[in-house]
Amino acid sequence: MENRKPAHPDALPFCVDLDGTLIRTDLTFESLLSVLKRAPWTLFLLPLWLLRGKSHLKHQLATRAHLDTTVLPYNPAVVELTRAARAAGRTTVLVTGSHEQLAQRIAEDLSLFDQVLATQAGTNLIGSNKARRLDEVFGQGNYEYVANAHVDLAVWRSAAAAVTVNAPRRVVRQVVAMGKPHKDLPASGNPLRVWLRAIRIQQWVKNSLLFIPILTAHEVLNLEAVVDGLIAFVCFGVCASATYIVNDLLDLDADRHHHKKKNRPFAAGTLSVQWGIASVVGLMLTSLLLALALPLGFQLSLLGYLVTTLLYSLWLKRVASLDVLVLAGLYTLRIIAGGFATGIALSFWLLAFSMFIFLSLALVKRVAELVEVRKRETVAKATLGKLRGREYDTEDIPVLQSLGTSSGYLAVLVLALYIHSTEVFELYRRPEILWFIAPLLLLWVTRLWVVTARGYMDEDPIFYAVKDPETWATAMAVVLIMLAATFWPL
Template structure:
């Protein structure tokens, strides 16, 4: 901070006071809650950007308390307010939404915002500010559109401003304060793609295991096909994760852990996320097309189902976990399609039971969190805290049934044609039983804070168990 000023302070909203853009977020909210109304957006935009903002604002409910505020700036504003300084919210966002923010924070003496006829941005905002304070004012902004206002202001406050603008403000000698905008940039966007979740897509390699004995010279080609399938599934899944997070912003911000996600926290730009989705899908399906048309079809089915889950199916109890289990199994089917084989009945049966158990473990952990917070259930889900015992019972039962399926598979006649020494596989059963039991024990102790498969990677005992099972499978194939 370089100077103290008593001139009235006008504070921008999008990207300055909050780490997001209200127009983008409000449109996403409308798209999720009222998709038919959202389709009318081009007609509203034809009347002007201010009309678009007005129409959207009148159709959504904004929880101002949940927005990702720039806490450092907000704390500074409160100190300025305590010192008697007049502070105004000056934003291009619609007046209805801006007023809700102002009412929630209680630090503003007035609000200047867009209405149905006027988009209060750039020069128009400057005119509105001058109408209140003349040329004696200080302005807090964040981007190029704010430059005309900074140039006319007595004092300037920069919040995450680009380096060039910041240098110019400093050279003018009226920079009153400087704040970090809180954007995580590319790193935050990559985090939003959830690369740690790509581990799930290793399931595409599962159909290779029974073929290891007979594949021979075809194995390198099959491995390459499965690798391409893995990349395609990963990129497609990341696109859906972005869509899911953007559509879940209100509920994520109400969750003690999910509110730290890049889009919910404002670390990643929602606009960048929207732009990333078609790019990820284009690359994913280009890779899929290079594998085979059959694999491309499976990937498309995966995309349709997971999109339906994001916007509809996750709201319904049990249907959501059945869908999740099915999505895991589709990865296995995709791996089989990539190498042009029919997936084994045993693999599909095992997959459905074990992944149904893991999906229920994830729901159990969420309900356990809600119970600790004295809430009835998670927003946007079909479960209540009272369901937690039933979820636990179904999950444990399904997990142990997967062990039974594994045992029946090992005892089936076809096992002799696929493995050289299948007796080694019997050791997998107690290891699988141990791991399933450990997952549910950790969940019951409120120690399951991640997706179960991600937990398996982080948990030392799980890693050792999985490694031991892998060695037994390898022994059955080679020795």
């Protein structure tokens, strides 16, 4: 190793780490997710690749992954520092443990680096390996190093100056103790708020469908059923959060091309892929353990929900028509699970109504996405093609609208038939009063589809309905009608 005379601090080569520093993610894990999404069976090859060394594993993943490096979550502060260093005439170097194939692509995309040092066959360029390589190229103590992790301490010890980016406090303290020129770029934002966004806590409202059997069977005063319903609610919430994270991890590329979804925590890099994978395991185990307190039927329903949502994330959502049927089925499955959890038998009418109304809502979701694509086509005066990650085109909007409105109206027809069934007389003293619900639901379904056609619909109709005052007014009117039908004197 050659010891060279240190250059002036403002003239030192500016060496920038990639994973977690220049980009708010880790390319090895992103490559892994990309490969598993396209070929899940490669999971069984990972141990064999790893036995030949981490550099070989990274090579295999890099050559198989399909990553769009232009939309990676770059850290603007680090990009600006690098740009300023290059403008000052300093040598800028991208030095990373990621595979050289990916590192070269990023360097070409940014046009900010004079040199790229990355993992190659037989050399995993992290920690002490990276320090030795930089010492060989520039001389010990003759470069500035920008990075973020504990493994980078070995490099900072050999560097003349340090920049820490989103680094843990203990790492920053160790770098400060080295007594070298140091600049810190701390992480911003509230971690709790970021995690609540990642698990989509607001989406737990969908799990209130688990209480539908209690309400329709008039068992709201049954304390045991209500407690079991609450446990089931938490089980489904935790499990659903795990599947949302799985979906986000598998949809990183598609989300980063989306005008809204690009701000999701994993797509934006505010949460790491590693933490996402760990949280999925923890949430799923928590959900399954809680489910042991409930009947076997509920446990099987939860397992069916988990398997179906994972298949949906991996494959089913890209199959046109089947995807909306699966979404409608997952909504209905919550009601079925609620029946198993509380021990309340479900009627044919409830299940038929649920399937049709939720199919309508699933189609609303797809049409809303396509309407947004069509609006952006109009603004850009260009054809954007299919909905990214889905097998739909804007030309499909009319037929999907027809199917969706028909399904919504069929749900109202099922309700009308239910009012004349024998089962209704066991629950209501004046079932004819229930007829007032039919026009209310017809009005609500019609308005929902008009709002969607005009482009005002959020992409999740359930979440839109929760925020919509007219939906709340309709729901309150329905409850009052049901109470009147139950207690009105004969």
